[in-house]
Structure formats: structure tokens, C-alpha cells
Amino acid sequence: MNEPVAFMGSSAERKRTMGYAKWYPFNHLNEKRNIAAPPAVPRKIQNGQPAQSSCYPRTMKFGVLVFPGSNCDHDTYNVIAEIAHQPVTFLWHDSDDLQGVDAVLVPGGFAYGDYLRTGAIARFSPVMQAVQRFAAGGGLVLGICNGFQILTEAGLLPGALMRNAGLKYICKHVHLRVETTDSPFTRQLTKGEVLKIPIGHMEGNYFCTPEELHRLESQDRIAFRYSTPKGEITPEANPNGSLANIAGILNPGRNVLGMMPHPDRSSEQLLGSADGWKIFASMVEALATR
Numbered sequence: 343m344n345e346p347v348a349f350m351g352s353s354a355e356r357k358r359t360m361g362y363a364k365w366y367p368f369n370h371l372n373e374k375r376n377i378a379a380p381p382a383v384p385r386k387i388q389n390g391q392p393a394q395s396s397c398y399p400r401t402m403k404f405g406v407l408v409f410p411g412s413n414c415d416h417d418t419y420n421v422i423a424e425i426a427h428q429p430v431t432f433l434w435h436d437s438d439d440l441q442g443v444d445a446v447l448v449p450g451g452f453a454y455g456d457y458l459r460t461g462a463i464a465r466f467s468p469v470m471q472a473v474q475r476f477a478a479g480g481g482l483v484l485g486i487c488n489g490f491q492i493l494t495e496a497g498l499l500p501g502a503l504m505r506n507a508g509l510k511y512i513c514k515h516v517h518l519r520v521e522t523t524d525s526p527f528t529r530q531l532t533k534g535e536v537l538k539i540p541i542g543h544m545e546g547n548y549f550c551t552p553e554e555l556h557r558l559e560s561q562d563r564i565a566f567r568y569s570t571p572k573g574e575i576t577p578e579a580n581p582n583g584s585l586a587n588i589a590g591i592l593n594p595g596r597n598v599l600g601m602m603p604h605p606d607r608s609s610e611q612l613l614g615s616a617d618g619w620k621i622f623a624s625m626v627e628a629l630a631t632r
Contacts, residue, residue, distance in 0.1 A: 405443035414450035448489030461492035490600035501550030507583025519569035526628030537617040539603040566590035
């Protein structure tokens with residue numbers, strides 16, 4: 343069975359080839375549609391944007407998880423297909439087949455309706471059992487918003503995401519200071535650089551034990567902190583009450599990143615910021631040089 347993949351060509355050409363099935367790969371019985379498409383031709387990332395000519399020496403394949411209640415899966419898919427121009431497929435929650443992907447993207451949304459607790463049910467899904475094995479083998483995993491919550495529930499990242507300090511849903515652009523460039527997700531960034539990326543969550547208040555916080559800090563595993571536009575770490579810059587202004591963290595192996603802000607919603611200037619693209623560009627570069 344052929345899988346949906348991204349490929350170079352005009353937008354009109356892509357739409358004619360992929361059509362409806364590109365965005366809705368499963369039918370009403372949750373059976374995957376048979377989708378054929380030309381193979382992808384990867385493009386190198388230069389200065390934070392896809393180059394127009396030169397190619398990486400190898401292709402790579404991304405997988406975007408889809409849970410009941412996911413609502414940012416198509417946003418995330420679009421970044422890989424339309425901006426990174428790399429092969430990408432949806433991975434259904436009820437399957438443990440990761441289809442040979444090189445990187446897994448756990449998107450935002452409300453997996454399983456956020457019943458019991460955000461991510462608490464999703465962690466038991468067949469696909470997450472496969473993701474745990476994938477991560478243990480060194481595979482790249484990026485969890486965004488609800489994806490971050492799922493990764494903490496699954497034990498792939500430490501700590502927990504609690505209700506926002508103000509007990510309100512927050513949706514706005516915030517600023518993040520890059521705390522480390524020593525990861526596949528931040529290698530195209532500069533330490534101390536400030537990114538403008540939106541958030542949209544009710545449970546984004548990161549918490550962990552003092553011992554775990556010490557490990558995160560001493561092992562350089564805090565990827566991003568909420569900051570002012572000038573990069574100052576202040577209580578006023580913290581939108582949700584997160585411990586130490588933490589917005590994103592890495593696992594000990596540095597191959598798993600969880601972050602509450604949405605790089606998928608800030609990878610094109612049309613959306614108000616393209617800063618989020620640098621995170622995906624870093625992943626593409628890291629996979630190409632493995």
C-alpha cells in the first residue's frame with residue numbers, strides 16, 4: 343500500500359495528484375486510503391529556509407500521530423510537506439506500525455478529549471507503545487503542546503503539565519529564549535536567541551521536583567524558556583506559571599523534545615512569525631547528516 347508523501351512541484355500539481363486523500367488518509371471505517379504520489383525530492387535548508395536547488399544526500403521520512411481529538415496534525419503535516427518538502431505520513435493511534443519513519447511528530451490538540459488528564463489515555467495507545475520503543479532506539483520525537491503532555495505521561499520526558507496559573511485558556515504569541523543548541527531540534531539556533539512562537543493551551547504549567555529541575559539545568563536539557571522580547575527571564579514573561587519559565591525540555595538522550603509553544607503555527611511569515619520553522623529545519627539537517 344502506498345503512503346501519502348510530500349513532493350516537489352507546484353501547489354496546483356500537488357493538489358491534483360493528492361486531492362482529498364492527502365489530507366484525509368483514513369475513511370469512515372478508519373481504513374487507510376490507497377494513495378499514490380511521486381517520490382519526494384528533499385531540499386537542503388539554507389539560512390532557515392529550504393534551498394531551491396541543492397539536495398541532501400539522503401531522504402528522510404516523518405510521521406505525524408493522529409489521535410481522536412487531534413487538531414494540529416494537519417498543521418504539522420503541512421510544515422513537513424509544503425515547507426520542508428520531505429516525505430511525511432499520518433500514523434493512526436490504533437496502529438503500532440510506524441512505517442519506517444525517521445522522526446515522529448506528536449501534534450497538539452485534545453487527544454481522547456483530554457479525559458481523566460491531558461495525555462493520560464493517549465499514553466496507552468498502540469502507537470505510543472511503538473513511539474516509546476522508537477525513542478529508546480534513538481529516534482527523533484518532537485511533542486508539541488498536547489504532544490508534550492503525552493510525552494510526559496508516557497514517561498519519555500520528566501515532570502508534568504498542570505493547569506495554567508491563571509486557570510484560563512491562553513492563546514497568543516509569546517517569546518522564547520533558546521537555552522541550548524546541543525540537540526537535533528535546536529542546532530540551527532543560537533543560544534540566547536529569542537523566538538516569537540504562539541501558544542494555545544489550558545494545561546501548560548510545567549512542574550517537576552527540585553531534584554529533576556537540577557538535573558535538567560545541570561545537564562543542559564532545558565531547550566526553551568519564556569522570556570521578554572529582549573530575552574529577559576521574568577515572571578511577567580511567563581504566561582502560565584511554568585517552573586523556572588520552562589517552555590521546552592529534552593530527554594537525557596537529547597532525541598526527544600517536548601514544548602508547549604507551537605512551531606507548527608509559526609513556520610510561515612503569513613502566520614505572523616516564521617521562527618518555528620528553525621526547529622523543523624534543525625531536525626531535517628540532523629537527519630540528513632546522521
